[in-house]
Every structure is written in C-alpha cells, then in structure tokens.
Amino acid sequence: MFMAETILETAHLSKTYEGAGRSTTVLKDVNFSVEAGATMAIVGPSGSGKSTLLGLCAGLDRSSEGTVHLNNILLNNLSEDELARIRNQYVGFIFQNFQLLPTLTALENVMVPLELRGEKNIRSRALALLDKVGLKERVQHYPSQLSGGEQQRVSIARAFSTQPKILFADEPTGNLDAETSEKIIRLLFDLNQEAGTTLIIVTHDLELAARTGRIIKLKGGSIISDQETFINNDLTL
Amino acid sequence: MSQYSNKGRLNFAWLFRMAWHDSRRSRSRLLLFISSIILGIAALVAIYSLRYTVQGDIDKQAKELLGADLVIEANIPAGDALQPLLDSIGDQKATEQSFASMVYFLRTGGTRLVQIRAVEGNYPFYGSIRTNPVNAAKTYQAAQQALVDKTLMLQYQAKLGDSIKIGELTFTIAGEIDKVPGKTGFSAAVAPGIFIPLRYLAATGLSQRGSRINYSYYFKYDNPVDINALVEKIEPRIEDAGFDIDTVEAAKNNTGNSFEDFTSFMNLVSFIALLLGCIGVASAIHIYIREKLNSIAVLRCLGATGKQAFLIYLIQVSLLGLLGSIAGAIAGTAIQFLLPAVLEDFLPVDITMQISWKAIAQGIFVGLLISVLFSLLPLSSIRNIAPLNTLRITETKNRFLRDPLQWLVYLLILAFVLGFSWLQMNNWMQAVVFTIGVLAAFGILAGMAWLIMWVTRKYFPESWSYLWRQGFANLFRPHNQTVILVVAIGLGTTFICLLFFVQHLLTNKVALSSSENQPNMVIFDIQPEQKEPIAAITRKFNLPVIQEVPIVTMRIEEINGITATMARQDSTLDLPRWAFEGEVRSTYRDSLTDTETLLEGKLQTVAPSDTDVRISMEDGYAKRLHVGIGDTIVFNVQGALVSTVVGSLRKVDWNRVQTNFRVIFPKGVLESAPKFHVLITRVPSKESSASFQRAVVSAYPTVSMIDLGLILSVVDDILSKIAFVIRFIGGFSIATGLVVLIASILISKYQRIQETVLLRTLGASRRQVLTITALEYFFLGALAAITGILLALAGGWALAVFSFKTVFAPPVLPTLLIFLSISALTVMIGLFNSRSILNAPPKTADII
Numbered sequence A: 001m002f003m004a005e006t007i008l009e010t011a012h013l014s015k016t017y018e019g020a021g022r023s024t025t026v027l028k029d030v031n032f033s034v035e036a037g038a039t040m041a042i043v044g045p046s047g048s049g050k051s052t053l054l055g056l057c058a059g060l061d062r063s064s065e066g067t068v069h070l071n072n073i074l075l076n077n078l079s080e081d082e083l084a085r086i087r088n089q090y091v092g093f094i095f096q097n098f099q100l101l102p103t104l105t106a107l108e109n110v111m112v113p114l115e116l117r118g119e120k121n122i123r124s125r126a127l128a129l130l131d132k133v134g135l136k137e138r139v140q141h142y143p144s145q146l147s148g149g150e151q152q153r154v155s156i157a158r159a160f161s162t163q164p165k166i167l168f169a170d171e172p173t174g175n176l177d178a179e180t181s182e183k184i185i186r187l188l189f190d191l192n193q194e195a196g197t198t199l200i201i202v203t204h205d206l207e208l209a210a211r212t213g214r215i216i217k218l219k220g221g222s223i224i225s226d227q228e229t230f231i232n233n234d235l236t237l
Numbered sequence B: 001m002s003q004y005s006n007k008g009r010l011n012f013a014w015l016f017r018m019a020w021h022d023s024r025r026s027r028s029r030l031l032l033f034i035s036s037i038i039l040g041i042a043a044l045v046a047i048y049s050l051r052y053t054v055q056g057d058i059d060k061q062a063k064e065l066l067g068a069d070l071v072i073e074a075n076i077p078a079g080d081a082l083q084p085l086l087d088s089i090g091d092q093k094a095t096e097q098s099f100a101s102m103v104y105f106l107r108t109g110g111t112r113l114v115q116i117r118a119v120e121g122n123y124p125f126y127g128s129i130r131t132n133p134v135n136a137a138k139t140y141q142a143a144q145q146a147l148v149d150k151t152l153m154l155q156y157q158a159k160l161g162d163s164i165k166i167g168e169l170t171f172t173i174a175g176e177i178d179k180v181p182g183k184t185g186f187s188a189a190v191a192p193g194i195f196i197p198l199r200y201l202a203a204t205g206l207s208q209r210g211s212r213i214n215y216s217y218y219f220k221y222d223n224p225v226d227i228n229a230l231v232e233k234i235e236p237r238i239e240d241a242g243f244d245i246d247t248v249e250a251a252k253n254n255t256g257n258s259f260e261d262f263t264s265f266m267n268l269v270s271f272i273a274l275l276l277g278c279i280g281v282a283s284a285i286h287i288y289i290r291e292k293l294n295s296i297a298v299l300r301c302l303g304a305t306g307k308q309a310f311l312i313y314l315i316q317v318s319l320l321g322l323l324g325s326i327a328g329a330i331a332g333t334a335i336q337f338l339l340p341a342v343l344e345d346f347l348p349v350d351i352t353m354q355i356s357w358k359a360i361a362q363g364i365f366v367g368l369l370i371s372v373l374f375s376l377l378p379l380s381s382i383r384n385i386a387p388l389n390t391l392r393i394t395e396t397k398n399r400f401l402r403d404p405l406q407w408l409v410y411l412l413i414l415a416f417v418l419g420f421s422w423l424q425m426n427n428w429m430q431a432v433v434f435t436i437g438v439l440a441a442f443g444i445l446a447g448m449a450w451l452i453m454w455v456t457r458k459y460f461p462e463s464w465s466y467l468w469r470q471g472f473a474n475l476f477r478p479h480n481q482t483v484i485l486v487v488a489i490g491l492g493t494t495f496i497c498l499l500f501f502v503q504h505l506l507t508n509k510v511a512l513s514s515s516e517n518q519p520n521m522v523i524f525d526i527q528p529e530q531k532e533p534i535a536a537i538t539r540k541f542n543l544p545v546i547q548e549v550p551i552v553t554m555r556i557e558e559i560n561g562i563t564a565t566m567a568r569q570d571s572t573l574d575l576p577r578w579a580f581e582g583e584v585r586s587t588y589r590d591s592l593t594d595t596e597t598l599l600e601g602k603l604q605t606v607a608p609s610d611t612d613v614r615i616s617m618e619d620g621y622a623k624r625l626h627v628g629i630g631d632t633i634v635f636n637v638q639g640a641l642v643s644t645v646v647g648s649l650r651k652v653d654w655n656r657v658q659t660n661f662r663v664i665f666p667k668g669v670l671e672s673a674p675k676f677h678v679l680i681t682r683v684p685s686k687e688s689s690a691s692f693q694r695a696v697v698s699a700y701p702t703v704s705m706i707d708l709g710l711i712l713s714v715v716d717d718i719l720s721k722i723a724f725v726i727r728f729i730g731g732f733s734i735a736t737g738l739v740v741l742i743a744s745i746l747i748s749k750y751q752r753i754q755e756t757v758l759l760r761t762l763g764a765s766r767r768q769v770l771t772i773t774a775l776e777y778f779f780l781g782a783l784a785a786i787t788g789i790l791l792a793l794a795g796g797w798a799l800a801v802f803s804f805k806t807v808f809a810p811p812v813l814p815t816l817l818i819f820l821s822i823s824a825l826t827v828m829i830g831l832f833n834s835r836s837i838l839n840a841p842p843k844t845a846d847i848i
Helices: A050-057 A080-090 A106-117 A122-132 A148-161 A178-195 A206-210 B012-022 B027-060 B062-066 B083-088 B136-142 B150-155 B185-190 B198-204 B227-240 B248-291 B293-301 B306-336 B339-346 B357-384 B404-425 B428-458 B466-473 B482-513 B528-540 B564-569 B619-625 B686-699 B708-747 B749-761 B766-803 B812-833 B842-847
Strands: A006-019 A022-035 A039-043 A065-070 A091-094 A166-170 A198-203 A214-219 A222-228 B070-074 B092-105 B111-120 B130-132 B145-149 B163-166 B169-179 B193-197 B214-220 B244-247 B521-526 B547-559 B584-588 B596-601 B613-618 B632-637 B640-652 B663-665 B676-681 B704-707
Touching: A006 A050, A006 A198, A022 A050, A022 A198, A022 A222, A039 A050, A039 A206, A050 A065, A050 A166, A050 A198, A080 A091, A080 A106, A080 B306, A091 A148, A106 A122, A106 A148, A106 B012, A122 A148, A148 A166, A148 A178, A178 A198, A198 A206, B012 B306, B027 B062, B027 B248, B027 B306, B027 B339, B027 B357, B027 B708, B062 B248, B070 B227, B083 B227, B092 B198, B092 B686, B092 B704, B111 B150, B111 B198, B111 B686, B111 B704, B130 B136, B136 B145, B136 B169, B136 B193, B145 B150, B145 B163, B150 B169, B163 B193, B169 B193, B169 B198, B193 B198, B227 B244, B227 B248, B227 B564, B244 B248, B248 B293, B248 B306, B248 B357, B248 B404, B248 B428, B248 B482, B248 B708, B293 B306, B306 B357, B357 B404, B404 B428, B428 B482, B428 B766, B466 B766, B482 B708, B482 B766, B482 B812, B521 B528, B521 B686, B528 B547, B528 B676, B528 B686, B596 B613, B613 B619, B619 B640, B686 B704, B704 B708, B708 B812, B749 B766, B766 B812
Parallel strands: A039 A198, A039 A214, A091 A166, A166 A198, B111 B193, B145 B169, B584 B663, B613 B640
Antiparallel strands: A006 A022, A006 A065, A214 A222, B070 B214, B070 B244, B092 B111, B092 B163, B092 B214, B130 B169, B145 B193, B163 B169, B521 B676, B521 B704, B547 B584, B547 B632, B547 B676, B596 B640, B613 B663, B632 B640
C-alpha cells in the first residue's frame, strides 16, 4: 500500500513567553503531523496561538518545549543560519500584509529566493511565474504601484518560485475584498495542486478553511479539534 | 544536513545588487546621513593638504629660512681665539649684530622698542629682504640709511625719506620691510625689525659693554660642501667659545617641527568634528535600520542568513561613506586654498598652494574607515533581527552586553582614535591622554543629556500650557535625538567658549598686571652715569621710581668643577647641556623684595673678603641645574671669573611686573663689573606714556623702554589671530552639530508629519504646531549650549587655577551672547527644515 511521506511533525510543542516577572504560555502540548502534498487549515480565535504555531513550524521561532520535524529534519537544534537555509530550500510563505520588499520591483521580489539559492536563469523562471499569476504586464512595477490583490499575486509567485515542499499562508486574504480574495484563493489552490506542495493556511475564515483537507482548531494554545474535511475545490471553483 | 549545507554562500554580486536596489527609496536620505562626516573630512583634508604643501615649501625654501649655508651666533663677540676659525670658513661672509633698542621717529615724535639688526655684507645670501622700493634691501648699506618694518611705518605714520634716531645717530628710511627670510608675521608683531649698516653701529653708542647684543656670522659656499662634516669638525671649538651653530638642515627641521605641531593640533580639532559626525551617522543609521526592520525580516524569512542581511546594509553604508569622504575631500581641497590667508602670519615661508593627492587619499581612507566603524554599531543588530517580525513585531532584546561583535566594534573604534592621535602626536602618553579626554568630554556631554532627559521626565512641569509641555516633552519622547545633538552642538560650544575664555584669561592677566598701582613701564639699558638723570626725568613727570636695580650679565663657567667641555664629553654627568649656554642676568643687593621668599639657607648681605661669595638662587632654576646649597659655581662675568657657593634658595613670584632674578649676588662683588640699570615706574595714561618715552629717548637715546600697554595690545593681537584660526577649524564641529541636527530632523520627518497631521486633524492651528516645534528646538539648542558652556566653564576654571595661576572670572555678556546665538541658530535651522512638516495638511493622514 502507498504511504505518503510525512513532511511536518510536531511533538509536545509548547511556547512560553517570559517577561515582567511572569510567564505566558501561548501554546501547550501541540501534536500533529502533515503528509506531503496535503492541505490543512489552522483556525481559532485571536490569541489562540495560530501565528505562534505557524512561526514554530516554519522555523521562524523556537519552541520552549517539544520538537518540530520539517522534511524529517529536527529544527530544534539548528542555528539561525541553518534555519534560514531550510526556509530557503523547503518553505514558502504568503503573508496577510504581503510582505514584499518595497524597494524591489515585482520581478525582483520574485527573484530574491532564487538569488539566495545562487541559481541560474532565474529571470525567465520568475517571469513565467508572474505570467502565471497574471502579472505579465506589471513585472517592473514597485509594490506601492500595485493593488492589494496584485501584491498578493506577486507574493504567491515568490512563494512558488523555489518549488517549496511546504507553503505556509498566514491569513492570505485578510487584507483583501471578497472578490479579490476569491481570485487569490483559486490561484493559490491551482498552483498548489499543480506543484503538489503541502499547504498550511492560518485563517479566521472558516469557508476558506473548509476548502482544505484538514482543519486543526486551536483555543487557548491547545488543539481542541483535528478533523479531515470533504474537499471539493473543483466543485467550489 | 548535507542537503542544504552548501546554501547560503556569499554571492557578492547579488549582495551588491540588493544593496543598490534596497537603497532606491532612501538614497537622498542616506546621503544626508553621510553629510555629517563631510565637514570633518573636509577639515582633515584641508589641514593635511596644508601640511604637505608647507612641508614641501619649507624644503624648497630651506636655505631662505636661514639666509645662508651656515650661521654661527652668540651673545658675545667672536674673540681672538675664534676669529681665525671664522675667517677660514665660507666663501662669502656677512655679520650681524642685533639687539632691542628704542627708535625715535623724528617727524612724528613716536618712539618704541624695536629689534635693531646691524648688518655688514650681503645677508641674506638666499632669498631676499622684501622691501618697498624693491632695491632698497640691496642699496641701504651704501649710506646712513635704514630699512623699517612696515607695521612700524604704519604705526608711526612714517614715510620713505623720513629720519629716525637710533641711539645717538640719525638714519634716513630707505625702504619699508615687507618680509624678512625666516621670520613670521608674528615675530614682526612682537619685535618689529629695523636694518641698519653695521659700520654705523658704533656711532649710535648702543654697542657698549654690558649691552645685550646678539652676534651672528653668516657664511655661504659658492660650491657645494658637506656642511654636516664641516659642522662636526668645527662644532667643539665653536661651542667651547660659547657659540651656537645653525645649519639649513637644522632650520628646516625646527620650522618643520613647529609647523607639524601646529597642524597636528589642528588635525586633532578636525578629528573631533569628524568623530561628532560619525556619531551622527551612527545615530542616523540606527533609525534607518529600525525602518528597514520589516524588509530585513522578510529577507530572513525567504532564507537570507543574518550575515547576508548584514552585508547588504554594510555595503550600502560603505559606499555612502566613500561618497561622503570623496565629497569631504573635494571640499577640503577647496578650503585649503583659503587657509594660507588665515595662516600667513604663522609661516616663515611663502606658500604655493596645490592639490595634494596624498592628503585626499588619506582623508578618503580615514572617512571610509571611520564611517564604517561607527555604522557597525547599529548595523550589527541586523544579525539579530528575527524572521518572526514578518508575523508580528517582536521585542529585539538588548544584546549589547552579550554581543561580542559590539564589543569588538567599540574596541576597534577606541583603537582607531588612539592610533589616529598617536599618528598626530607621535607620543603614546599624549595619545592616551587625548583619547581619554575625548571619551571624557563625550561621556560628560552624553551624561548631561541623559540627566536632562531624566530630570525633565521626573520633574515634568505639568502646570505649563499645552504648547510648552508638548515642546518640552519632545526632549525625551521615543526616538528623540537629544543625546546626539547635545553631544554634537555641546562639544562645538565648549570649543568656542573655552577658546574665548583662554583668550580672555591671558589678556586679562596682562591687563591685570598693568592695573591699579602696578608698575607698567620698564626702562632698561641705563648706563651707570645715566641712572640719576633718568630717575630725575621720571620724577619730573610726577612718576614714581618704583624699583631701580643694577643688572650684570654673565655666563656659567663651571658647576662643581665641571666645565662645558667636560659636560659635553661625558654624557653620564648629571648636568643639563644648556646650563653653560645661556646668559645669566644677575643683580646684587642685601635684602629680598616682596616677591621673594627665602626657602633654604641664609641670604648673604655683603660678601666678606676672606670667605666664599654666597649667592642666592631661585628655587626652580637650582632644580633645573641640579644644584643645591653648598654647591660651587664659577661665573664668567664678561671675562672675569667669579667663584661662588650656593648660599640660599628663594621662591619668586614671576607674575609681577618687576625685575626678578635667578641669581642674586651679595653686595661687594659686582659693583665694578660692566652693568646697566633698570628703572620701573607706572605711567597713568597712554598720552603721558608717549610724552615720557619721548623725553627719555630724546635725552638718552641708548636706553630702552617697555610699555606694558603696548605689550597688552600685541598679546591681544596675537591671541586674536591664533583664536581665529582655531575657531575656524573648531567651527567645523559646530557646523557638524548643525548638519547632524538637519539630518535628524529630516530622518524623523515622516514620524513628525504623522504627529503634525494628527494634531492638525484634532484642530491645532498652524501657529500652534509652529510654536510646539520652535519650543522643542529652543529647548534642544539651549540645553546643548548650556551643557557646552558649563563644560567650558569647568575647563576654563581648571586652566585658570592650575595652569595660569589666576582667578577665573568668565566674561558674562559674551558668554550670554554665545548661548543666545547657538539657541537661535538651532531654532532657525530646526524650523527651516521642518517646513514641509509644518505645512502638511490634515488630509495627508490617510496616505501615510
């Protein structure tokens, strides 16, 4: 029988912040694993620990307790520079506020992760990706010259540029109107399906969450439910 | 791990590209940051260029400094023993006898003490005495004529062809002296010179025994000879006869060294301006990096290592440092062309200004290095910016004490400051003292700024009106620039104030000694037979004869049986070489004056005929000679040897206008020796001083008179010139402070616009916003100025008490003026650069 490879696995993951003489635990004993190519949503109210969990899983932050394995690599013991290389090679990001570098054009923004890898012929690849997200005519524009939806498209193109094994999206439609949101979501799922990337979305939006294969609900830093969903993106799109 | 360990290598081409791209939106602002170092580099390059140019000019004009290949001089004439040697050297010879004497301008009736230079022969052999008319220097020796310094001509409204009386003889003014080789404008101000033909000197009556004449013998070789070998051969004989030898090489070194000391000092002053600028740059880069936090976090998120992110910004700053340094070097090269005009009175050579590539290269190197070093402090924090900032802003922990790179940078900065000052001073001790001094000054100013912020926050004047409170609160609100501005503007103020205080102290000290009933006129070179008649004239003018003493000149022949020759041959002897060289002016009396205190031994009042002559020696002089009570000294009193024993030691207050002596003989020894007398009096006004001098000099032209009022004006003049030069360079540090102010206003512009827009939206009028801004800059400028003035007051007090041994009374009005000027300047610059902020309309709020 075919067994899908595990791309992400957390075990007894906790995060506590120390400060002003008292400590605050924002994540408590979180355990889950994600198979390669799967789609998953992390949902929960504000302050439930969603972004903290995303940060830990993507190697942006370090846990207080527990472990994170990403692509079978234990992140806990890695140095900052090693984590940076892991992100560059295996991880893609999409942020609520797009996080494009304001001083670079759309094309340059997409090229950055590839440049960091030291790869060749990146311009044509970046152009192809921008073409795919429908921004062929806007490649030389700076982020400030693009609409919110266009900025998020650049961000998606950047995220897929390195063909990451796993893609983390933090409220990808949080700053967009309903119509633009829908377009962005379609684009994100299309590209994801095409590339076979694992997709983890952090969101408040239950409708969006329902489009993924699995929903983890967080409350007070703990998982209160972990359910598979009936995915039918084809039907919804 | 092998799958990704090959990643993250440094691709410099990409790093440069990223640095270039990232700077797109900020280039003009970044240039503004770096402008803070432009002035410091400009000052440095200007001084370096001047140093190299003048050094080159000194080399080129070395022979003109001396006017001959060799000069042999002493304050005694060459006797029969030395004359054959002098006759045997050189192809061309010239002789000069120079001394201080009075000149009397017959047409205008003016009289003053001048330096008479009686010359025979073609001195100077190299260079020329620049005169008007041009050929006067060549022809004046043909007749009973004189060349007179141009400042004297101007002062006494003399014209060519006028007559002047020197001693008993009248000379016609044949030319006006513009410049004498080897002399600076200053020496002309202190002792303006008059050249006369040597053959008329005897007839003036000024060359009698006991007169203080300096004898110089100039030699020129028509064909090149090895001067050093010659000097080595003849030096022992020359020195045994009590003469000194001066060569072109020695003159060049002396002039070069004193000029180097001067430029080193100026360089250190410029360096402080540069350090200030660098602190400004570091502070600006700190704000810049804070703004770039998000971009850096995104880069880190996408896989850039801390090192890569750090290098992107280091490349930006280095390129900017290079640009700033180049701009500074260009400005400095332009400024150096202004310096000769400012400095001409200090320099004994003609300056031929040119571009010095060496100075430019040094300036650019120093600028680049120091701007990078200082920027490393804020840049090093980039390594610690977490990628998590893309999700939420996280508190970056203050890793100052834990980050070894920060410590390394501080150590490098310290090493650089120390190394730079050592390069200027060539003395580790002085370099360490300078470095500690700079650190202390910066530390005190920064400490004061912190204190101000703490006090304003703690004792915030809640009762003030809103506008005043808002302006005042800006001193300590987040992202304030209080510390850097108080340090920069404060240090500039300290410089300018301290210079002013020192100048005031020195002139005050001279002025004080001429005030009240203190003596203010000294008449010397009085021959024994003139003593009574001159005292009579003094009384006739209703002036007091405050002191009247005989002076006998002598030299030391032996100390405890050791002669000059023995001391020279045996370097292990505990005797300073100069002990036998200088002339000792001594007197004889049976009591101490009120400026003297007996420290040790007993004052011998009258020398007994059967035992030793016991002299009284000034304490400090005895220490320098390494002698004490009971040691024997043989004096050569113009040919006659007098054996003495040190009988007592005295402390002397040299600060009084009064004749004080290093050596006092008892009565009964020197009465028959050749001598002259000194008479001290007090003249109540300039007018009575002039008429009294006229009366004395016309009756007794061979006597000399020193008018303290004249000295005061000369001292004032010299100090003003020195102060101007220092202020010129010191001004760079104030200007740097103001550039830092402009930069910091523009850096925080966006934050300011946001606040102003909010205030305007909430209903504040333009006038109210203007008042708040003006008040903020007034507080900032006033506090910086007060801090600087306080530091200068402390420095001035320390100098007055410990160095000048006087009371410190700072001039209130000028200090107040400095305070007001600096505060006003800060407010004006602050408001001028805040125009766009003040004019921002409320609707801007939504585009920020």
